[in-house]
Amino acid sequence: MTSPFDRRRFLELAGLGSAALALAACGGPSTGPAATTAAADIDFTNVKPAPSIDYWSSHPGQSREVETQLVAAFNAANPGITVNLITAGATYEDIAQKFQTAQSAKSGLPGVILLSDVWWFRYYMNNNIIPLDSALKLLSVNTGDYRDSLVKDYQYAGKQWAMPYARSTPLFYYNKDHFKAAGLPDRAPTTWLEFAEWAPKLKSSTQAKYAYMYPALAGYAGWTLQNNLWAWGTGWSKDWNITCDSDDAITAMQWVQDSVYKGAWAGVASKTATDDLAAGIASTTLSSTGSLIGILTTAKFPVGVGFLPGGPKSTTNVCPTGGSGLGIPSGITKEQQLTAAMFIKFVGEPANAALFSSATGYMPVRKSADMSAVLAKTPQIQTAIDQLAVTRVQDNARVFLPGADQEMAKATAKIVTQQGDVKSTMADLKKTLTTIYERDVKPNLKG
C-alpha cells in the first residue's frame, strides 16, 4: 500500500499553497496604525446627482409598505433618479453585517444605509460614513426643525454623521383590563417602587402569569435597562467611565433580580415581550414606540401606554432615545452621495415624517410634522412625543462600545435567569466593557 502523501502529492500541495498564499496577500486590510482623522466633509460643488442608488433598510416597525410608498414618491418627484429599496435584513444587525461585508469587499455599497443607535459610531470610527454637514447645507435642509435631541444623537467631533429617521423611545405598555380588574389607576406607574406595590394586585386579580415582562435579553436589554439604572441614579457608564458596578447600579440590578425571584411577579420574555402582553401572559412590559401599531393591532384588549417609570433617585421619569437614522457611506461616488442626501432630505420632510410615524408608531422626527390626523387615529403616539421631554442621550458604554449590548444582555441573563450574584456579575461586566473600550474604541477616537 502506498502512502497517500508521497513526494509528488506533497509538491502539488506545496505549489497550490504557494499560489494561494500569493493570492491571499492581494486582499484584506492594510496593516498599520488606525486612521487618526475622520472622513472629511465632502465638497459637492458642481456635483450632479447619480441616476440610481440603493437604500438598504430592515423596514423597522413593519414599515416595508410605507417605505415603498416613500421611495416611489421620491422617484416620482425626481425624474431621472431612481432609489431602489433593498431589504438588507430583518434587523439592524443584519444590515450592519451586510454593510461591513460590503465595506471589506469594497463593492456593492448602498447609497443610503439605515443605521441604528449602536452602529453608527462604529462606522464613524472606521471611516465608513461621511459627515453630512455640507450636503445638508447645499440642499438647504432645515435641521433646526428636526427634534433637537434626535439630531444631537448623531453628532460627534463637531460633525453630523446621520439624520434621524425611525426614531423611538421605549414606552410602558399595559393591559387596561388587567389594571381595572386590579383596581389600579388607568396610568403607567410614576416610579418602579410604585409598580412593585401594584404588581401583587395584578397577579392576584388576573390570569396573567407575570405582572411585568422584561424584554427579551436577545433583543436590546441594555437599552431598556438604562431606564432602571437611571431611575436608581446611575447608568452603564458616565461618559467613558464604566459605572455598571457602582453601588447604585448593584442596587438597581438587585431590585430587578428580586422582581423575578423574590417577588416573583416579573418574567423575562423568550422572544417578544409585546407578544406576551398581547397574549395576556403579562400585564405590562416595556417596548419600543416602533411596536405601538403592531401591539394595538394584535391585542384584543385596550392597550394603555405611558412614560417609563422613574425610581427612588430620579424623581422625574427617565427614558433613553433609540431607533435608527440614515447615513451615507464614504466608499461611493460623490454623485451617489448627493443623491443619497437628496433622499434623506425627502424622507425627512414634515409630511413624510408624519406619514412614516403614522404607519409605524415611530416618533415624528420633525417639529413641524402635522400629526393631527395621525393623533386622531392613534392618540397613543402623543405619549411618545411628550416623553421626548424626559429623554436622555444613551450611555456611551451601550451605544459606542462594540458588542457592549450583547455583554449587557449576557450579564442581565445571568442575574435574571440564573440568579447569579449581582455584585460579581456587574464587576465582571465592568471588566469586559473596560477591555472593549481600551482595545476597540480608545485607539480609534479621532481628534
Added chain:
Amino acid sequence: MALPNLILIATFAYRPLFANLQYSTLNWTLGSETATAVGFGNYVEFFTSDDAPRVLGTTAVFTVFTVGISMVLGILIALALNQKLRGTTFARAAVFAPYVLSGVGVGLVWMFIFDPGYGVLSWILRGVGMRSPEWFNDPQLALTMVIIVYIWKNLGFCAVVYLAGLQSLPSDVMEAAAIDGAGPVRRFWSVALPLLSPTTFFLLMTTMLSSLQAFDLIRIMTPLGQGTSTLIYEAYLQAFGAYNRAGYSAAISVILFVILLLLTVGQIRFVERKVTYS
C-alpha cells in the same frame, strides 16, 4: 487538464484558508481598511481567557451528544424500517423529510414549540400540571433545546444510511448465523454491527464534521449564543454578531480548522483500522 481545476481550488479553497490564517494574526475591526499585526495575540487571548473552556466545552457537548444520539437512534430506526411491514415506505420518507428541510424553517417551528409562554410543549406541560422550563433564557436548557432539534433534523440521514447498509448485508451470512442458532440480538451485535462498520465509520466522519459546523439552528434559536456558542458560532459572533473582531474570529476559525483536521486524520489513521470492509 488539471490546471483549471488546480486554479479553481487554489482560488476558492486555499486562498480563503491562507487569507484567514493571515487575518488571524491581525487586530482587525470588520469594515476597517486598516489593521494592526498582533502575531499570535488572538490565539493567546483565546486560550488564556474564559472563552476557551466555555466555547470548547460547548462544542464538545454539542458534538458528542448530537453525533452519539443521532447514530444510536439512527441504527434503531433503520432496524425498524428494515422490517417488511405495511407503511414502511411512508415511514422512511417521514424519517428522512426533516433532513431536507431548511434549518431556518425548522428552527422557527421549534421555537414556537418550545416557547414557554404559548408554545405547544408549554401547553402540554400545563395540561399535566407542570410549568414550562425557560428554554431560551437558561443557557444549559438552551443547549439542550438546540441539541434536541439538531438531532431531530439530522436523524433521518443516519437512519437512511444505516438502512442502506442493513439492506446490503450479505443474506447468506445472516442466514448462516440464524441456522447456527444466533438469535436476533446476537445476530445484530455479532454479525450485522461488525459488517456495518464501514457505514458506521462513514457516518461518524460525516456527522461529526456536520455537527462541528452546525450554524443555522443555533443562529435562529439562540441568536446571542447564550449557552450555545460553539466554535463556529463564536467565530460568527465575534466577526459579525456585534463585536466586529474579524482577526479574533479568524483565529477561532483556524482553531476549528485544526480540530477538524486532527479529528479527520485521527479517524482515518486509528478508527478506520477497526473497520471491516468485507
